[in-house]
Ligand SMILES: *[C@@H]1O[C@H](CO)[C@@H](O)[C@H](O)[C@H]1NC(C)=O
């Protein structure tokens with residue numbers, strides 16, 4: 001079901017759309033950034049249950065890990081889903097740790113007085129909440145005899161407060177899209193016990209993205225029905241944008257696609273054309289490929305590749321972005337597929353995706 005193209009993640013930069021700054025590929029050597037490495041000063045991710053360290057994380061998180069019995073058996077698909085969830089949550093702990101440090105050190109200008117303390121208090125709780133999300137996912141994996149996800153090394157392609165918050169909104173939106181599919185996987189595989197748990201996490205992440213959007217001057221709730229994603233797109237975006245290549249000790253059964261770069265910046269909320277690029281595969285024939293957009297809960301939109309040009313080992317093309325017909329606000333994911341569809345949903349697109357996700361955020 002999943003295609004098994006493994007990416008060369010350093011191939012091309014991935015550029016976010018309208019509200020966020022350009023995102024470089026995670027090539028730590030060329031960015032000059034020192035990669036973020038675990039453990040945190042409290043020992044995370046190596047936290048015993050119970051322990052004084054866990055007690056403090058829970059206090060900072062304003063709440064506890066679920067205190068009922070953990071599942072003892074989950075399906076293979078559910079286990080893989082929890083590995084993707086843990087991978088994301090551990091990255092988020094890294095991101096918010098770096099962000100908090102940049103705020104407390106004065107490196108980021110957050111404003112003064114009430115604003116600064118509102119932002120700091122929010123992010124301080126979020127970091128601890130993400131620690132519990134990660135510990136919870138890994139505890140389910142361990143208790144069911146599956147491999148918990150261990151941290152990689154990360155870099156963050158932002159260096160100012162506004163871009164860091166916009167990027168947090170974007171990766172949280174991708175998580176929100178992906179957890180929809182996670183719920184479906186649990187249901188289809190009869191792992192019903194974890195459905196409400198992850199439902200609780202979906203709401204929590206939604207509260208977060210509403211705050212980040214509001215800080216960026218946007219309305220808190222982007223859309224009536226949030227954009228659906230797929231584990232392949234979430235795991236690919238995570239690896240393409242943030243993971244230092246080769247730094248992950250845990251290998252999981254989810255492909256990392258090579259990037260689809262959105263070249264057009266500041267995409268307007270109107271029907272327009274958007275420029276994209278991806279690394280040219282051997283024997284490439286553009287008639288074999290389509291561009292597909294995922295937005296809201298709508299049927300994936302399939303577009304032909306237009307004005308195809310080649311250079312520097314890359315394929316450059318344009319595709320229409322049909323904003324007006326579907327009010328394509330919030331998160332849109334784009335993918336190159338080796339099928340023209342039609343596709344019923346994000347998982348069907350992911351199964352035929354060979355590059356992606358291109359990330360566009362509007363309004
Ligand atoms: C924190 O600041 C450093 C130095 O500018 C930057 O490299 C890093 O990406 C920042 N982290 C976040 C999450 O914004």
Ligand SMILES: *[C@@H]1O[C@H](CO)[C@@H](O)[C@H](O)[C@H]1NC(C)=O
Nearest residue numbers: 073187188189190191192193
């Ligand atoms: C699903 O799980 C429930 C509760 O554990 C069980 O009663 C039921 O038989 C299972 N159904 C299938 C199709 O496995």
